[in-house]
Amino acid sequence: MPVPLFDAGATGDSIYVNGKWRAAAAGATFVVTNPATGEPLATVADGGRDDAREAIDAAAAAFPQWSGRTAYERAECLHKAHQLMLERADELAQLMTLEQGKPLRAARNEVRYAADFLSWYAEEAKRIYGSTIPSARSDQRFLVLRQPVGVVAAVTPWNYPVSMITRKVAPALAAGCTIVVKPAEQTPLCAMAVFRILEDAGVPAGVVNLVTSADPATVGEELLNSAEVRKITFTGSTEVGKLIARSAASTVKRVSLELGGHAPFIVFGDADPVHAAKGAALVKFLNTGQACISPNRIFVHRSIANEFLAALVDRVGRLRAGNGLDDGVGIGPLIDESAMAKMRRQVADAVGRGATVLAGGERLTGEGYDGGYFFPATVLSEVTPQMEIYREETFGPIAAVLVFDDEDEVVAMANDTVYGLASYLYTRSMAVAMRVSEALRFGIVGVNDINPTSAAAPFGGVKESGLGREGAAEGLAEYLDTKLVGISI
Incomplete structure (x- = not known):
């Protein structure tokens, strides 16, 4: 059965930056294959440093406007994306089976799970609460605000190529962050399909950006070294997670790591x-x-x-x-x-x-x-x-x-x-x-x-299995900074 979520003749334009699909700046490409047959599925853009830098710049430029939108406006985009993902569930599942290999029934289950994150965080966007703290001084008031951390870089794996994107993008957008996603080189087509859904849901230009690449180290270094990127979220091996944590320390980025298990x-x-x-x-x-x-x-x-x-x-x-x-x-x-x-x-x-x-x-x-x-x-x-x-x-x-x-x-x-x-x-x-x-x-x-x-439950590990949590209210907190405002009256 045909899978119309991507055009095999046009997938060289697989980088999505500032609301536009394009090829890699250097013109490089790589081939995506079906692990069940070894046959090529498509040729996609092989992004590099320049592409990553442009994506970061776009996210940084879009951040003030997106973070300034009301929680209800951000939630509306996520609700629309949830609806579109369910409408396209069969096509997405077929694409996932072709590109990643899992049985079609399991792929359908993953699409539903992925959509759950969009729905859950659409609601959680409206529940980002602050607080007040009593002061010892009668002429002073304390306010505690929860605000978005800024530009987020996300590196996602191939084993759950749709749900691991929404598990990061949904809370980031709900919090008011903008994001750059580097998907696994084995499954860029699934990532493209998710981003077409976000585009069709009305997410503004620059808020979500996608850089496909066969060289994760080069793109990853640009994301890690950029002072504009204030948080990195990664799902993958413990070995790579340790390298990311070390590199993120140079600019004191917030880090979320969902790593290996045993x-x-x-x-x-x-x-x-x-x-x-x-x-x-x-x-x-x-x-x-x-x-x-x-x-x-x-x-x-x-x-x-x-x-x-x-x-x-x-x-x-x-x-x-x-x-x-x-x-x-x-x-x-x-x-x-x-x-x-x-x-x-x-x-x-x-x-x-x-x-x-x-x-x-x-x-x-x-x-x-x-x-x-x-x-x-x-x-x-x-x-x-x-x-x-x-x-x-x-x-x-x-x-x-x-x-x-x-x-x-x-x-x-x-x-x-x-x-x-x-x-x-x-x-x-x-x-x-x-x-x-x-x-x-x-x-x-x-x-x-x-x-x-579940999207409503915190997911994450201890020891060398990671830092932070995804899903639930804890997952949203990973994308928020705490600000204290002291007011003398």
């Missing part, structure tokens, strides 16, 4: 092993395991380990890998050859150190697979802390299962990581749920719940 999934002995295995399979193989909240280490109590593994392997056996546009596909392709190499390396290391492959484990080949990056849903048992997969984020469809005997032991093992984003536990005991939720050093805990996320 989620534990704990199944206690009182849990229903079949129900827990269903939950583990759903969240582990979500987006082919290419999600920062995907469980990396699955800890199962020894008393129910055999039942859990049998149920998990059964569910995995029913997951069909293939092109996300095909009916019945539950596992799409990995994003690229580098991701494939990581899967093969982690499995080889685990097996070499004593793990057993209960399902999957080898790259899929043959008709329908050879052109893409397909790795099947894989289950490893007898995993130990000595294996790479126990320490390293997988970001792929490998379920690593370990056995434990008592609560203190499993909490210590779960916390034995530098990461701290999402975590999960299954139990029938409220006491266990409360104790373990409080003891887990992670920003998110799902208790018998594999989807503890």
